[in-house]
Amino acid sequence: MKMTGSQILIECLKEQGVDTIFGYPGGAVLNIYDELYRHQDEITHILPSHEQGAAHAADGYARSTGKVGVCIATSGPGATNLVTGIATAYMDSVAMVAITGNVSVDLLGKDSFQEVDIAGITMPITKHNFIVKDVNDLAHTIRRAFHIAQKGRPGPVLVDIAKDVTANKTDYTKEEIKPIEVTNHTIKEEDINAAIKMIEKAKKPVIILGGGANISDSQKEIVEFVKKVNAPVVDTLMAKGAFPATDPLYMGMVGMHGTKTANLSVTKCDLLITIGARFSDRVTGNAKRFARNAKIIQIDVDPAEINKNVETKQAIIGDIKEVLKVLNKKLEQQDHTDWVELAMEKKAKYPLKYNKDILTGPYILEKLHELTNGDAIISTGVGQHQMWAAQYYKYKNPRSFITSGGLGTMGFGLGASIGAQVGNPDKQVVNIDGDGCFRMTLNELATASRYNIPIIQIVMNNCVLGMVRQWQTLFYGERYSQTTLPNNVDFVKLAEALSVKAYRISKKEEVEDILKKALQADGPVLIDCVIDSDDKVWPMVAPGAAIDEVFSEEDLENRTK
Template structure:
């Protein structure tokens, strides 16, 4: 049938079973928004207060559901306002399709009103991007964008559509979405045999899981692998949930703010099995001392990550779930002789527990443990970036994949609120808590209006210490307490009055006794809620590894 470009776009979104898009209209996308109006019973559009909020919401929706998130913005500043959200998704391998409008094809490259070469701007932060100059190419481009976003290692794809392409007509014929198969063609018998040989010869193996464990859905096979071979398991920030956080074999996060147990395991293991992780500098710290006694076996879907940051002894390239299934089959009759190693790890867990402060004051660890005890597996946590993010990673036992959503690679302050909206809309069966510091929360608090308008029942928790806490921590430890531009105590806002202005209920928590009643009351609300928690300004995140130090040289609170 003969359809306008805007109609073709919406039909293609329906082909891909898109049920929710996030965006902000403007002149270059008016035709698209007119079509969305006609199809509002099939595709729900969430109007955010800012395009960055739309990108983060699409990201959170994707991470919580495993589907591809979609956001839309107009040309020029609308498109550039998506950039931080696209980069966030790129760094954490999140499937997203960002659709931007642009000036007419004849005006491209002429510095026209609200024109930006958004394809050029986003080239380094997208898995692929397109500018569609012919309406005849639009349908196939949209289909290809979704396939690229979801396949192999996922990531964001941008499709830039000039306005006249949305107006012109072309023939459209509906197609079923192409199936996305796990990447297994490079998982060779020889690669698996060598991996099995390394595992069989190890006496002190340690498994380090990254975000790929969550993305691939390999968590059950990884648990089977760990339990069968009695292998302790640590995680990157992005890997939390890829292995149950309350499992006896789990040692916690690795790296700069990793647990002492995990960091000691990496340093003293004789085989480090790395599953779906990229050896981030926040994990590795000093490369020359990282896993210095170990052979490294790298399992990953992306060959570009092998030997990029850390040299490995062997690798298997392919879908992690398929790789662990194959390894488990080959090792089903093997019993590893590492009981002494596992016992030593368990002893270290007792020797180096995370410190729980009980001095009568309100601290973040108590708030997070209370959320877990009350909401448990019915909750999804999103976070902003800073101390509260690390406290969440350390003290909240993430048991299931896709229940902790955070900006790991880019470290985007202001990410969490939009992500929480997207996650809550994508998973209405869960309650979403966004854990924020007051500094991060101030970055995108305008989206409170979005949550209230759509009555998104997310719970915003503000750890209010009246400072940019993580930066202050570094200033305390390494800059002789010169607190340059990190104090927020005289800058406001009054968060309780702010909640009232936006029209959502709020609870002000100042003592440990007030925490549980506030959480329970928030869970009874049918719309968005804010809980403002006053925590001490000089609470710090420990463990911590100083810059340039070995990850074994962990500073604990008593240090």
């Protein structure tokens, strides 16, 4: 059957099970949008306020559902507005297909109106990208893009389509989509056996979970493995929810703002079993002194991560879920009772602390956890509020913490929360932002309002760029260069102007009542939380220090006495 390129594109998206698209129309994609008009009952389209919001929404949709997120933008500035969102997805290994229009083939390379080399621009921040100049290549390219986005380590793929391709006709044959093999790598029995021997010899093992633990949807296998090894568990920012934070073996997050117990456990262990972690500098601190007493077993789907940042004694390449199934079958029950009890004692000795006399971010997060029973999907921007959300909300479900860990994209959370809510209509989605992050992308609140997407937008409003200011306080002699934000925006009135219900919290006593009202609302809600500008994230590891040199506010005060 002959079809136009636009018809073929939509049919291919339906083949892939796409039911939601986040996008913004324009001249180069008008043919695509004309075809979408005919499929409104099959594909939901969300129109954001800005193309960056479309990319972040597709990202949040993908992270929270495990499906491929899809975004569309027109040529030129429409395409370039996707770039930050694509880079965010790339750094955190998120399966996304970004579709951009471009000028017609005969106008390419002639500095035509709204022409830009988006394939060249995005080459370093995509798993792969395609330029489609012939309608006969379109169906194969779309199918290939989805395959690449999902196979092995996930990531974004860009498909740039010349406008005349979407109008030209060719034959289309529907294809049945086969399940994608996660990886080409066969799990080697000798690697499994070597790892088991190391586990059996270990006296003080620790298990560290990274983002791959969430991506692989292997919580069941992880819990079984942890119980078999009988070892303390720590996680990175991207692994929240892969192992329940309420489990007694959980020691907290590791790294720059990790718990003292987690950081000390990693430093003192004799075996570090790493599941889907890439050893980012925010996790390792001084990499030469990271886990310096331990041999490291690294389980990862991507061989490029092995020995990249730290030295690995034994690697197991393969899909985490499948690797753990094999390990769980072959590994006998281990007993590390004394080591586990020591870790638990340290956990009790070094709890996370904050000022309970005033309204703080940690208090709001603890209360939110209590009222949602840890079942909400939490998204964040980047900064102090992000760390508080990681520390004080106890995640028990996979894919329930949506944050920009690799690129550190301020303003990511609101768009991501919209995507997560659209993908999970039966879940409560809450975006935690600082006022700095919220100012960057607050226009997407209009999107939530337009579609009545029932997210809760919490703004930790301290009138400063909190995390940068914290560094200026601790390491730059309190020289607060350009980190004070003017208190000239009334976020409550702004939300109300967008037909969004809004509340302001300025006292601890107001938190529970207002959170309950927000949780019972049937549309989007904004909560402006007025907190102290000097509130900090504790504990902390100084730049260049080893993670066992983690210090608290109390430690800092004792040093200066």
